Amino acid sequence: xxxxxxxxxxxxxxxxxxxxxxxxxxxxxxxxxxxxxxxxxxxxxxxxxxxxxxxxxxxxxxxxxxxxxxxxxxxxxxxxxxxxxxxxxxxxxxxxxxxxxxxxxxxxxxxxxxxxxxxxxxxxxxxxxxxxxxxxxxxxxxxxxxxxxxxxxxxxxxxxxxxxxxxxxxxxxxxxxxxxxxxxxxxxxxxxxxxxxxxxxxxxxxxxxxxxxxxxxxxxxxxxxxxxxxxxxxxxxxxxxxxxxxxxxxxxxxxxxxxxxxxxxxxxxxxxxxxxxxxxxxxxxxxxxxxxxxxxxxxxxxxxxxxxxxxxxxxxxxxxxxxxxxxxxxxxxxxxxxxxxxxxxxxxxxxxxxxxxxxxxxxxxxxxxxxxxxxxxxxxxxxxxxxxxxxxxxxxxxxxxxxxxxxxxxxxxxxxxxxxxxxxxxxxxxxxxxxxxxxxxxxxxxxxxxxxxxxxxxxxxxxxxxxxxxxxxxx
Amino acid sequence: xxxxxxxxxxxxxxxxxxxxxxxxxxxxxxxxxxxxxxxxxxxxxxxxxxxxxxxxxxxxxxxxxxxxxxxxxxxxxxxxxxxxxxxxxxxxxxxxxxxxxxxxxxxxxxxxxxxxxxxxxxxxxxxxxxxxxxxxxxxxxxxxxxxxxxxxxxxxxxxxxxxxxxxxxxxxxxxxxxxxxxxxxxxxxxxxxxxxxxxxxxxxxxxxxxxxxxxxxxxxxxxxxxxxxxxxxxxxxxxxxxxxxxxxxxxxxxxxxxxxxxxxxxxxxxxxxxxxxxxxxxxxx
Numbered sequence: 001x002x003x004x005x006x007x008x009x010x011x012x013x014x015x016x017x018x019x020x021x022x023x024x025x026x027x028x029x030x031x032x033x034x035x036x037x038x039x040x041x042x043x044x045x046x047x048x049x050x051x052x053x054x055x056x057x058x059x060x061x062x063x064x065x066x067x068x069x070x071x072x073x074x075x076x077x078x079x080x081x082x083x084x085x086x087x088x089x090x091x092x093x094x095x096x097x098x099x100x101x102x103x104x105x106x107x108x109x110x111x112x113x114x115x116x117x118x119x120x121x122x123x124x125x126x127x128x129x130x131x132x133x134x135x136x137x138x139x140x141x142x143x144x145x146x147x148x149x150x151x152x153x154x155x156x157x158x159x160x161x162x163x164x165x166x167x168x169x170x171x172x173x174x175x176x177x178x179x180x181x182x183x184x185x186x187x188x189x190x191x192x193x194x195x196x197x198x199x200x201x202x203x204x205x206x207x208x209x210x211x212x213x214x215x216x217x218x219x220x221x222x223x224x225x226x227x228x229x230x231x232x233x234x235x236x237x238x239x240x241x242x243x244x245x246x247x248x249x250x251x252x253x254x255x256x257x258x259x260x261x262x263x264x265x266x267x268x269x270x271x272x273x274x275x276x277x278x279x280x281x282x283x284x285x286x287x288x289x290x291x292x293x294x295x296x297x298x299x300x301x302x303x304x305x306x307x308x309x310x311x312x313x314x315x316x317x318x319x320x321x322x323x324x325x326x327x328x329x330x331x332x333x334x335x336x337x338x339x340x341x342x343x344x345x346x347x348x349x350x351x352x353x354x355x356x357x358x359x360x361x362x363x364x365x366x367x368x369x370x371x372x373x374x375x376x377x378x379x380x381x382x383x384x385x386x387x388x389x390x391x392x393x394x395x396x397x398x399x400x401x402x403x404x405x406x407x408x409x410x411x412x413x414x415x416x417x418x419x420x421x422x423x424x425x426x427x428x429x430x431x432x433x434x435x436x437x438x439x440x441x442x443x444x445x446x447x448x449x450x451x452x453x454x455x456x457x458x459x460x461x462x463x464x465x466x467x468x469x470x471x472x473x474x475x
Numbered sequence: 476x477x478x479x480x481x482x483x484x485x486x487x488x489x490x491x492x493x494x495x496x497x498x499x500x501x502x503x504x505x506x507x508x509x510x511x512x513x514x515x516x517x518x519x520x521x522x523x524x525x526x527x528x529x530x531x532x533x534x535x536x537x538x539x540x541x542x543x544x545x546x547x548x549x550x551x552x553x554x555x556x557x558x559x560x561x562x563x564x565x566x567x568x569x570x571x572x573x574x575x576x577x578x579x580x581x582x583x584x585x586x587x588x589x590x591x592x593x594x595x596x597x598x599x600x601x602x603x604x605x606x607x608x609x610x611x612x613x614x615x616x617x618x619x620x621x622x623x624x625x626x627x628x629x630x631x632x633x634x635x636x637x638x639x640x641x642x643x644x645x646x647x648x649x650x651x652x653x654x655x656x657x658x659x660x661x662x663x664x665x666x667x668x669x670x671x672x673x674x675x676x677x678x679x680x681x682x683x684x685x686x687x688x689x690x691x692x693x694x695x696x697x698x699x700x701x702x703x704x705x706x707x708x709x710x711x712x713x714x715x716x717x718x719x720x721x722x723x724x725x726x727x728x729x730x731x732x733x734x735x736x737x738x739x740x741x742x743x744x745x746x747x748x749x750x751x752x753x754x755x756x757x758x759x760x
Contacts, residue, residue, distance in 0.1 A: 037689075039674070040669075040675070040678070040686040041686055041689065041690060043675060044669070047668060047669070048690075049653075049656060051653075052653065052656065052694055055697045055698055056694065056697065059693055059694075059696065059697035059700075062700070067700075070708070071704075074708055074709045074712065075713055078717075079713045079714075079716075079717040082713075082714055082717040082721065083620070083717045083721050086721040088718070088721065089721040089722045090722070090725050091616055091721075091724070091725050091728070094613075095612070095616045096616075098610075098613045098617070099617050099724075102620075102621075124552070124555075125555060128555060128556070133552055133555075133556055134556060134559055135560065137569060138559050297655070297658075297660070298658075298660040301660040301661040301664045302660070302667070304664050304665055305664045305665070309664055309668060312667060313660075313664070395679050395681055395682075396681075409573055412569070412575070413572060413573070416568040416571075416572040417558065417559045419568075419583060419587075420558065421555055421558055423583075423587050423591070426591055427590060427591065427594060430591070430595050430598060431598055434595065434598040434599055434602055435602065437599075438599075438603070438606050441609070442606060442609045446608070453609075453610050453613075
């Protein structure tokens with residue numbers, strides 16, 4: 001489908017309506033960027049196992065059209081075989097063969113109709129989300145897709161080569177993000193572009209308030225979950241492991257020493273891994289305590305980090321916070337007290353964070369702006385710093401959290417629109433594709449398999465006529 | 476006589492052509508008036524065919540004109556926009572999609588399967604049964620296969636939707652196969668390794684865990700796609716369904732033909748199915 005005139009504005013003061021008040025005086029945290037998510041994703045994938053790397057490669061290369069083709073291959077090649085060579089069927093072979101040929105034709109038709117209708121339809125929705133067709137719920141104009149940006153830049157600058165376009169795309173994305181953050185901080189809103197207006201329109205204030213609330217609710221939920229984990233699973237697991245260290249100090253110490261020696265003497269990471277595997281097997285056969293097996297598994301996980309990683313893990317497991325910390329303790333009660341004491345700091349820190357976020361939530365309901373909230377965060381970080389501590393949420397930038405939330409909400413709405421509308425399109429297309437198959441199928445069979453469809457080829461017909469004439473003596 | 480027999484075999488729709496021809500030749504010898512009647516019927520057929528073609532052309536023309544008007548007027552875009560503004564989307568779909576409500580997603584999935592495959596099955600069967608171009612001796616089997624295929628496809632799609640293709644099952648399967656790479660220790664090890672990279676020395680715990688979580692979600696998604704493709708799209712839909720549907724179609728066809736007289740199959744057909752008795756009788760046997 002044709003790409004319409006592109007909306008390619010980044011919303012800053014220059015393209016706001018004249019009556020929009022722009023507060024230029026506020027300038028707080030600047031947008032710094034950090035590590036690009038794509039770089040991090042690539043680096044993580046490099047460390048995945050070959051199979052997982054393959055799955056990721058497939059994920060990036062299989063598009064909708066390839067998906068349709070794979071499905072069609074199944075319909076076109078497998079299904080007919082199970083119809084024609086079906087040992088359970090009593091219908092004559094010709095009829096089965098005739099019916100089996102309906103499958104590849106239907107598969108071919110699926111490629112044409114789905115490839116020709118569904119894919120462009122989804123592409124059209126994507127285009128509409130970027131170009132301001134939808135209302136706020138499905139409108140991506142403040143954070144346009146990379147693909148859309150690429151296509152638009154290419155269209156506007158036909159002479160640029162690929163790398164030049166990519167460079168422009170990158171700077172556009174950065175500018176887009178910066179503009180979003182600036183607008184959130186300076187104007188306490190998000191600007192949308194609509195296809196029927198040349199001006200950027202601010203987000204509905206009620207919806208904006210709702211978005212800020214949802215953002216803080218998400219942050220609260222994350223921290224509350226962590227608190228529950230600290231008080232529940234984490235506390236329980238730590239007590240169990242620490243008590244095991246207390247009761248099996250010598251066994252653990254000897255295991256760690258053996259492993260450490262092996263790490264230091266081994267020539268390669270594989271050698272260490274093999275050693276750990278063999279050790280695990282031996283201990284399993286000897287029905288060793290599950291904690292010991294778990295310890296080995298945890299060390300083995302550091303294979304990806306190499307020799308240094310192995311050494312770091314084994315030494316950490318023996319430090320004062322772990323094995324050595326529980327040496328000489330007499331009772332489980334002592335262990336429980338020590339673990340609880342260690343975790344108490346963490347628990348109270350979590351409780352502090354939750355209390356702070358509740359305050360933020362309260363401030364939002366009192367009409368505080370994004371920049372006010374960022375100020376609250378900055379104050380909290382400072383307060384902790386003065387006490388010589390680090391606030392756990394020091395790296396959270398509230399405006400970025402709001403943007404992330406907005407993106408995920410908008411995407412979920414778009415997914416909903418896609419799901420329902422493609423279902424409607426598929427239903428509307430069904431009578432058409434059925435009719436096409438119904439028209440093509442018998443004609444295809446007549447033309448290609450005349451014997452199966454009880455129709456002879458013209459040359460066969462001529463032979464039959466000649467034969468008949470000869471037999472009946474007609475000259 | 477033989478010449479006419481040979482020519483008769485050219486008629487694609489004459490399944491029992493030998494029998495028909497014999498009957499026709501007798502008629503032509505005894506009732507010459509029938510020829511005039513046949514010629515008149517032929518003429519009428521020609522006229523109705525021309526009329527049919529005109530109607531078809533008019534329909535295509537109208538559809539084309541509507542298409543052009545729709546394209547110029549952006550009807551499709553307006554339609555999608557209208558859909559996104561409906562109460563149903565805003566009150567039902569969007570809130571459930573926001574929280575990724577599993578129950579709602581299942582409901583949508585099941586509705587989609589039943590509607591698409593159900594309607595498809597109905598249309599295929601109806602059109603096959605009424606398609607004069609499909610040889611008469613095969614038409615009912617083609618329709619029966621469509622019916623059995625459609626019914627089984629709905630059942631199989633629902634079965635796989637709630638089992639192998641369900642998010643819950645796929646996550647469990649993924650965790651049992653690759654879970655060891657995503658344990659707390661494995662994540663810590665990966666972070667340790669990444670920090671050795673000079674570009675990533677300052678990576679924060681949050682940044683790392685967020686990225687790893689994203690990677691995991693993507694991997695589960697891709698893995699789910701692969702397992703669904705293998706189990707549902709290939710094995711279930713293309714192997715099991717046709718394997719069961721074909722013998723089931725025998726029964727369905729026999730049921731469809733329960734009131735038919737014994738039919739003569741085309742002489743070239745490799746006969747492995749007894750047609751000497753009424754089909755319903757075969758069904759009971």
